[in-house]
Amino acid sequence: MKRNRRIRKTTVHSLVTILIVLVLGACTSPFGPSEASFHADDANLSGGQGTLLIEVHGNVSSGDSLGASTVIPHIDLTTVDAYRVTLNGGPAGAPVPEPVEAAAGPDGSFQGPAEINDLVPGTWSVTVEALGTRDGAVTPLLRGIRENVPVQAGESVQVEITLEPPMDGTGSLAFSATWPESRGITALDYRIGSGGEPAHWTSLSTDQFTVTGADVSVSVVLPELASGTYLLTLRLDAGPLRADRYRAYAEEVVYVFENMTTIAEFELVEDHFTLRPPEPGSWEELEEQGIVVINPDGSLTFTDTGYTAPSGGDNIFIDPDDYSVSFSASGERRLYMNMPGVRTARLEILGALMTQGNGWGVFFHGSTQETGQFSGYTLQFDPGLGDRIVVREWVSGGERAPFISIDAAEYGIDLREAKNIFLEVDGPALRVLVEQPPGSSAVTVIDETDITLLPNVTGSARLEGFMGLRNWSTTNLTVQEIKLYVFD
Numbered sequence: 001m002k003r004n005r006r007i008r009k010t011t012v013h014s015l016v017t018i019l020i021v022l023v024l025g026a027c028t029s030p031f032g033p034s035e036a037s038f039h040a041d042d043a044n045l046s047g048g049q050g051t052l053l054i055e056v057h058g059n060v061s062s063g064d065s066l067g068a069s070t071v072i073p074h075i076d077l078t079t080v081d082a083y084r085v086t087l088n089g090g091p092a093g094a095p096v097p098e099p100v101e102a103a104a105g106p107d108g109s110f111q112g113p114a115e116i117n118d119l120v121p122g123t124w125s126v127t128v129e130a131l132g133t134r135d136g137a138v139t140p141l142l143r144g145i146r147e148n149v150p151v152q153a154g155e156s157v158q159v160e161i162t163l164e165p166p167m168d169g170t171g172s173l174a175f176s177a178t179w180p181e182s183r184g185i186t187a188l189d190y191r192i193g194s195g196g197e198p199a200h201w202t203s204l205s206t207d208q209f210t211v212t213g214a215d216v217s218v219s220v221v222l223p224e225l226a227s228g229t230y231l232l233t234l235r236l237d238a239g240p241l242r243a244d245r246y247r248a249y250a251e252e253v254v255y256v257f258e259n260m261t262t263i264a265e266f267e268l269v270e271d272h273f274t275l276r277p278p279e280p281g282s283w284e285e286l287e288e289q290g291i292v293v294i295n296p297d298g299s300l301t302f303t304d305t306g307y308t309a310p311s312g313g314d315n316i317f318i319d320p321d322d323y324s325v326s327f328s329a330s331g332e333r334r335l336y337m338n339m340p341g342v343r344t345a346r347l348e349i350l351g352a353l354m355t356q357g358n359g360w361g362v363f364f365h366g367s368t369q370e371t372g373q374f375s376g377y378t379l380q381f382d383p384g385l386g387d388r389i390v391v392r393e394w395v396s397g398g399e400r401a402p403f404i405s406i407d408a409a410e411y412g413i414d415l416r417e418a419k420n421i422f423l424e425v426d427g428p429a430l431r432v433l434v435e436q437p438p439g440s441s442a443v444t445v446i447d448e449t450d451i452t453l454l455p456n457v458t459g460s461a462r463l464e465g466f467m468g469l470r471n472w473s474t475t476n477l478t479v480q481e482i483k484l485y486v487f488d
Helices: 041-045 283-288
Strands: 015-022 052-055 082-088 100-104 114-119 122-134 137-151 156-163 170-180 187-193 201-205 210-212 215-226 228-237 248-256 262-267 291-294 300-302 308-309 316-318 323-326 333-337 344-356 360-368 373-382 389-395 404-407 418-426 431-434 443-448 464-470 476-479 480-486
Touching: 015 122, 015 137, 015 201, 041 114, 082 114, 100 344, 100 389, 122 156, 122 248, 170 187, 170 228, 170 248, 248 262, 248 300, 283 291, 333 360, 344 360, 360 418, 389 443, 404 443, 464 476
Parallel strands: 170 262
Antiparallel strands: 015 052, 015 156, 052 114, 082 100, 082 122, 122 137, 137 156, 170 215, 187 201, 187 228, 210 215, 228 248, 291 300, 300 480, 308 333, 316 323, 323 476, 333 464, 344 418, 344 476, 344 480, 360 373, 360 464, 373 389, 389 404, 418 431, 431 443
């Protein structure tokens, strides 16, 4: 399957950018340097104090500094009543001047000039605020800051400052997508992530679409989002089969500000469905190679060619249709997922049933040397140790004593009954939940923030790697489904 190129075709509103000119006039102090009204060692202060003239060249304008792939809410400049300019962080010992204000014109333009008297030459931080009335009180509607602005006597300096609403409180995001009906799209998935937090996919189906002539559209409103910067991603599928998915893909950076609605509009035309190969080394490339299936919810399913069996491969069977896994016979059997190393992930092992034997386990944070020796960890469901759930470290093929050992019965878990297992890792953090029977309430059996600090863990403990399954002795094991969510 080929991957489609990303779409960046939206309604874009740029942030407000103003060009300020600062001119420091001749020093007004009648005293020499030794008689100035302040004391400082900076040589730039030797000329005393002056009057700073603040002008704006041209009206307030919309800039393109954020680029065409960024969406912010529309800013109504007619609600701006005045501008306030504040200088801070000047030379050591210099008095900080009072803020000054300049009126705004009917279109929200800066009506200067404004003056700051008795200013000491040097490097200052300049803050510009656009003021308006909200809930009966004067409040900053927009704010911009430029650090390290040099202000010297007799010289002018131009400062471009971008103003944006303060990122406080909550706002909302409204986005829509339109595409040709002829493309036969059956689902649109979207996710919105912020600050590196894992973002989960939400799916919209045909009963939520609107058909108008030859086009199909869908609209979504997300209220009460915390102010901040988000990454909004959309993808369109024409069916559940791999060959029908990812017909188009769109991604935008969106800004959400307090009491404002950000509007993003995606208009996908025929050209946006042009196919292109996936990026090398990506999960999409692994899907192209038939190693994984990327599910609509963003999870990964490994196919019958998505594993390597370094030992006992003749006794491991992967169903080529539903990718269920089964282990039989005796001896050590290992199944590694063909994947790049991951640090933060959730592995779901669904419908796991052991019918006989001494136990089985899950590899995580794994690596192998050229000789094939494994290093990493295993989570084990181990009747051979007295029906216990244990975690142990492996170093260069050597199995160390468990550093976590739990009596399964204390959590109401029978190791020989069907169950769902959820293993979550985030570097040194480990969390394990068990549903028994599948679909019941999950029980948290392990929740450690840093397993590297536990006894029997070496100083070379790993924080990322591949995952897989392990089976030993006469154990028979079947797993109905395995899904991996990666949050790196």
